[in-house]
Amino acid sequence: MNDFIQLTEENLEEEHICCIIRSRSKHPGIQSKKEWLSWQLKHGHVFYKLNQKGCCFIEYAPLEYSWVPVTGENYLYIYCLWVNSPFKKQGYGKQLMEHCISQAKEEGYSGICMLGSKKQKNWLSNQSFAKSFGFQVVDTTCDGYELLAYSLDGRIPSFSKSVTQKIEEKExxxxxxxxxxxxxxxxxxxxxxxxxxxxxxxxxxxxxxxxxxxxxxxxxxxxxxxxxxxxxxxxxxxxxxxxxxxxxx
Structure with missing residues (x-):
């Protein structure tokens, strides 16, 4: 039976991070990611993965420390939930989401949120899957992006006021x-x-x-x-x- 493992400051260097797995040569993206994670783990960041070589993990953090233009009180923010072959259709996605929801409930969080879109984007976690757990759209942008939230106490987060989806530069x-x-x-x-x-x-x-x-x-x-x-x-x-x-x- 497969089990799960959580990245910590102690095991970060020796464990793979699912997306890119290299056994010999160091990949620059992995090094950058692990350096970023080394700071984030100190602030409650969670990288929880299947203890196998492959892509099956969830990554989330307290919203106040999440590097996203989203504001809200006492929330967790899901960066990514990704299950790839050969781990699909085995219930792992459900287990990963339930792990996040259980932590939110046990630690008294107001809820969990994540970025979505009216039209599913390749680099965003599947919002239809999230909605099956009770996530709902709580904020939107003018061009179809959505903030999904699973509220546990009625509070809801929102996009930061800075999110206008426009800049002055043309390039x-x-x-x-x-x-x-x-x-x-x-x-x-x-x-x-x-x-x-x-x-x-x-x-x-x-x-x-x-x-x-x-x-x-x-x-x-x-x-x-x-x-x-x-x-x-x-x-x-x-x-x-x-x-x-x-x-x-």
């Missing part, structure tokens, strides 16, 4: 943090593609909790603007940048 502008291990590679791809195609761009590294709480867009770990308008929370590659430039020009 491709990307906000990113080190929370996701895929970001390091994606940022390098974006730089290379934009430089080689003479596309103006602006990369903004989110390096503090205060900065994250006051971002102009919805955000888990990545947010892209073009022509002053918010485009997506999905991590970009060469094809998606090309499509954005063509569609928005």
């Amino acid at each position: 491709l502008t990307i906000y990113y943090s080190d929370q996701c291990p895929f970001i390091d590679q994606k940022i390098k791809q974006i730089q290379s593609y934009c430089d080689s195609h003479l596309i103006p761009y602006h990369l903004i590294h989110v390096t503090s909790l205060e900065m994250a709480k006051n971002l102009p867009c919805v955000f888990n770990n990545f947010g892209a603007f073009y022509n002053q308008k918010f485009i997506t929370v999905n991590l970009l590659d060469e094809k998606s940048i090309q499509r954005i430039i063509e569609n928005e020009s």
Whole structure:
């Protein structure tokens, strides 16, 4: 029978973090993620995973310490719940969500929240799955992003007032943090593609909790603007940048 394990300051270096597993060479995204986690774990951040090699985990933290532009009292925020093959359809997703809900109830939290969208995004946890547990939409943006919450006492969180989904800059502008291990590679791809195609761009590294709480867009770990308008929370590659430039020009 498979069991679960939680990352701690003591086991962080030796344990894998599910998304990218390397047995020999060190991956720069993993190193950035673990450095980010080493600070977050001190503030109640939870990375709870199946004790197997593969992608089956949930990651959440007290909202007050979550690097997202969401405000609320006494909430937990789910960054990611991800179950990939060969662990799908075995009840692990349910167990991971129930672990988070149990902690919220046992420790007296007002509820749990997470980022969603009217149209499911590739880099967001499945909101239909969350709604099956009782999560409801409690806030929305003008372009279809949603804040989902599972309230235990009637209190609800909201997007920060800074979330307008607009900026003054017209060039491709990307906000990113080190929370996701895929970001390091994606940022390098974006730089290379934009430089080689003479596309103006602006990369903004989110390096503090205060900065994250006051971002102009919805955000888990990545947010892209073009022509002053918010485009997506999905991590970009060469094809998606090309499509954005063509569609928005």
